[in-house]
Amino acid sequence: MPARSAISSSRRQWIQAAAVLAGGLLAQVSLPAQAQGEAPWPSRPVRVIVPFPPSGATDLVARVIAQRVSQELGQQLIIDNRPGAGGTIGAGEASKAAPDGYTLLFTTSSTHAISPHLMPKLSYKVDKDFTPIAHTADAASMLLVTPSLPVRTVQELIAYAKANPGQLNYASSGNGTIVHLNTAAFAAQAGIRLTHVPYKGTAQSITDLAAGQVHLLFDSIPTGMPHVASGRLRALAVTGEQRSALAPNLPTLAESGLPGYSSVTWFGVYGPAGMKPELVERINQAFNQAVQNPDVIANLAKQGVEPAKAQTPKEFAAMVKADSARWAKVIKDNHITLE
Incomplete structure (x- = not known):
């Protein structure tokens, strides 16, 4: 009997030790997620900075798209207008936000392809201070x-x-x-x-x-x-690459004897630098899906805006880089300044 008692006692100790060890290993596996305190994005409203005035073209486009994205995500996107200095004030503010997906920038070619060549003392660097996310729409x-x-x-x-x-x-x-x-x-x-x-x-x-x-x-x-x-x-x-649905009888400039001429104001979404790739992909998909919604397409058309073809964040970044290089040349060759 004493021998059996000793064996049982030893076995109980072993089981307890194993349980403690397993619990420790489980805690080690779970700790990183718990330490980060991350809930699936978005678990609260998302602030969308529009660096132009309320009721302007960019604001109206942003609200049409944001409303649909809110429905897609089940979480509200709140438009926050921060106008001034051709949109560069709001863009600068967005660049300094936390890269957690809860502050986004809805902007145009003005702040990211044109102003950098006209305002050398901007508070942000397009290629360093932002994460390109989605190309949403174009206006010829x-x-x-x-x-x-x-x-x-x-x-x-x-x-x-x-x-x-x-x-x-x-x-x-x-x-x-x-x-x-x-x-x-x-x-x-x-x-x-x-x-x-x-x-x-x-x-x-x-x-x-x-x-x-x-x-x-x-x-x-x-x-x-x-x-x-x-x-x-x-x-x-x-001015677009293709004829506009709003004026289908009008040729493009390229059709009219100026091959290669194409100019649109693009609308896009950025986040601050340092966003996680999986978060960027999630937001990219949400905006790509939203602009293909028939109601969104119809409402954008009233503003003379057409939804962009779905692009990856890398494709969007490459498009902006090419657009920026084009306007840099136009500005330099024509000695254009803000004065």
Whole structure:
């Protein structure tokens, strides 16, 4: 009996020791996840910084897409407008956020492909301070001319400009804006000289264009179409790679004798630098799915915006890099500054 008792006691000790050891190993396996305190993303609302004013084009596009992403994720995306300095203030703020997926930046080519070449003292570096996530949408522009100009095609406009060098002027919404750059790129490729007349916005420029005080303008399709329909303005072409669904009868500039010409304002999502690849992939998928929703497509079309083809974060980064290089050349070759 004593022998059996000793054996049982020893066995109990062994079992207890094994249990302690197993518990320790289990704790070691579980500790990293517990220490990080991570719940599946998103476990709370996500802040989306829009670096432009409320009710502006970027804000409206962001809200349409964010609403659908919220439904996809079952968690609210909260738009936080942080306008100023051409969008660079809000972009700078987003770059300093924690890389946990709870602060995102919804922005355009302005902050990541154009401003870096016009504002050398930016508070951020595009290639170092951000994580590219998703390319969501694109907005082409249309080339408008005053009806008093005796041209009805792009080639006729180019021929007229060459026959009257320096006599044509063009409006823009300000120095260094996409409107300014689109026209500078057009004039350079066409080999014509145009005089720049910057405005503070498009409203007055359209009035002056209709009156013949300025001769041409690259403007958004939704803004220009009503004036084209009424006969106040004449549309010659669109700037995208493909014809716009909003103006299917208008050729592209590439179709109109300027091969390779393509310019759109792209909309995209970034996070701060240092985000985990699996988190980036999750957010990328959510936005890619959202912009293919029929209701989203219809609402974007009202803003003259078309959903982008699904891209990986790497493809988005490569697209932005190429776009940035293109605008850098236009800015340098035409000596464009913000003054």
